[in-house]
Amino acid sequence: MAASSTYTYKVLKSSWGIRIALVAEVVPDDGSFLHAIYLGHGVSLAQSIADSRLSAAEIEMLSAGLRSVAVEIANVTAQKPVVVVLNDVQFVESDYQVEGLAAAIIGWATAQFGLEEHDIEVSFNRETNRYDFRWPGAEPG
Amino acid sequence: VVAGTTPVLVHNCGTTDFYTVQGPEDATRLSSGGHPFPTSPERAHFGSGVYAWGNEADAAAYAANKSGAQIMRFAVDNNALAGLRQAHVGSMTDEAATQFMEQNSLLWGGDASHGLEYISRPTARGVEHYFSSDIFHLLGF
Numbered sequence: 001m002a003a004s005s006t007y008t009y010k011v012l013k014s015s016w017g018i019r020i021a022l023v024a025e026v027v028p029d030d031g032s033f034l035h036a037i038y039l040g041h042g043v044s045l046a047q048s049i050a051d052s053r054l055s056a057a058e059i060e061m062l063s064a065g066l067r068s069v070a071v072e073i074a075n076v077t078a079q080k081p082v083v084v085v086l087n088d089v090q091f092v093e094s095d096y097q098v099e100g101l102a103a104a105i106i107g108w109a110t111a112q113f114g115l116e117e118h119d120i121e122v123s124f125n126r127e128t129n130r131y132d133f134r135w136p137g138a139e140p141g
Numbered sequence: 142v143v144a145g146t147t148p149v150l151v152h153n154c155g156t157t158d159f160y161t162v163q164g165p166e167d168a169t170r171l172s173s174g175g176h177p178f179p180t181s182p183e184r185a186h187f188g189s190g191v192y193a194w195g196n197e198a199d200a201a202a203y204a205a206n207k208s209g210a211q212i213m214r215f216a217v218d219n220n221a222l223a224g225l226r227q228a229h230v231g232s233m234t235d236e237a238a239t240q241f242m243e244q245n246s247l248l249w250g251g252d253a254s255h256g257l258e259y260i261s262r263p264t265a266r267g268v269e270h271y272f273s274s275d276i277f278h279l280l281g282f
Contacts, residue, residue: 010249012239012242012243012249013235013239014235014238014239014263015230015231015233015238015241015242015262015263015264016242016262016263016264016265017242017248017249018265019248019249053206090183092183092186092248093203093265093266094264094265094266094269095248095264095265096265097265124235126235129263129265
């Protein structure tokens, strides 16, 4: 298994963007992460962040993103159960939208496991002052 | 009053209030001259200075999840404000705003050598107002 690695998701299409740095590692699932969230296909998500600032909605968005690539991860790990352990998530609140967490963890998993690139289309909606995401395949959730 | 497409400010008397959210140490620093100003991209992406919100509600929302944070109000004379070298990213097209951020924000690959004294920009959670440390003496805390 690989060591902890950092992935930075960035998108900028107006006066503000989404910039999220995510640090995570993958470890064999030996049952030691009691609070891990099982996402299917032998893939779970856990946090090692002692003082996590992440809300329930943010954890759910990370879970949704990782769940959307769980089948691909299982193909790489030969179905052996693994836990993706979040070690750190950094962002600046002025340049942040929660959906970016799903894109960030998909990007991290793509790099970490050598998955095929995922084309996540993002556009900025000035009227709502939000980024609209178009996910490849089914929407994370 | 508007002449062509150029706004003409006829009457500038009075002041404009801004609201900055600071922890205890930074509140003390701003109350005693401001130095040393933070320089990290996460805290000073347009360069050293004061970052504020244009209304108290935005500041309160930003401060809500920050233990020990306080809202500091300051006023800027409208004549002085009008005379500052300034840019307002919200009035630009999305393409121009993106280019501005890429050139001038340390968060987005810029070098913050813009020479501007006042920049406003819409963010994910309100309009951010940046005042250069060079004109700190004009900020009435």
